[in-house]
Amino acid sequence: MAGQTDTIIDAILGDIESGTLNPGDGIDETALATRLGVSRTPLREAMIQLETAGLITRQPRKGAVVFKPSLEEFLAILEVHAKLEGQAAGLAARRLSTDHAKELERIVVACEHHAATKGDADPDGYYQLNLDFHRIIAIAAGNPFLLEMIKTNARKLMAYYRARYQYVGAIADSAKDHREIATLITARDAEAAEQRMARHVQFDQVTAMDLLAVLS
Template identity: 75%
Template sequence: MAGQTEQLLNAILADIDAGRLNPGDVLDEAGLATRHGVSRTPIREVLIQLETAGLIRRLPRKGAVLFKPTLEEFLAILEVHAQLEGQAAGLAARRMTQAQAAELEQIVQACEAHAAQKGDGDPNGYYQLNLQFHGAVATASGNPFLVEMIKTNARKLMAYYRARYQYPGSIAQSATEHREIAELIFAHDRAGAAATMMQHVQFDQVTVMDLLAALG
């Protein structure tokens, strides 16, 4: 049973990461049982874990619904998330290994190539590169607890970050900022890497309102 619970949890998290599940989507127990071939017991265990992590909410007559933030919630989560991402970048500037640096450089080059070759096209493809970039920086922090906190917070905002790349020029800007952050990390500039990463993941309130409306 524990194996089924873990597999189902990982499958749902993968659906969130890939954009197959979005804010406000209903997690129907019967549908999950049919799709994943599991009984109701592991499903209910997974829903408890997702609710504890703040990734779903239980709503009357709807059941389990993927977390959909209000403006105030979005800004509050973003404030925490920016601090976590900045801390990871700062630690990476101190702790990144040569192998991790090579991996990050490869990802940054892929982001730059995407921006140069595809422009504003294929925003979903670029978003997957963006996930790789942030994942590589978080891993290089050398703090697995920080990595998990970043992942949990990111999944609450993931659909909105993905939607951001629909805006003209946002992919090119992101790729440029990835290069800036990477160079600061490579230079072991802890303060600069942390501050630039925090600025990179932030949204202004007008943009947040636009994204909430777009995914409303």
């Protein structure tokens, strides 16, 4: 039963990460159970765990829906997320291994190549590169508890970061930020890396309002 519950959770998280499920979307539990070949009991357990993590909510007559923050909630989550991502970058600067340094350089080069050759095209493709960039840094931080906190928080914001890359110039700006952050991490400048990463993941209130409106 536990294995089925994990399978359901992984499927829903995968749909959130891929953009198949967006904030406010309802989750068709019957269709999900059929698709995965599971019974109602592990499905209920999966929904309880996701609700406890704040990734779904229960609404009257709609059932389970993907968490959709208000402006105040969005800014509050973003504030915490910036701190977590910043901490990861600072720790990565102190603990960066040779293998992680190579991985970080590889993904930064891929981000720069995308920005140089595709410009604003293929924002979804760039978003996947962006996920890899942040994932590598979180892993390089060497703190599995911090990594899980970042993952949970990021899933509440993924749709908004993905939408951000629809804006003109956003991909080029992001790739430039990635190079600056990677340079600080490889230079072992933990304090500067933490501050730069925190600025990188933040949105101002006007941008946050725009993104919430796009996905409303």
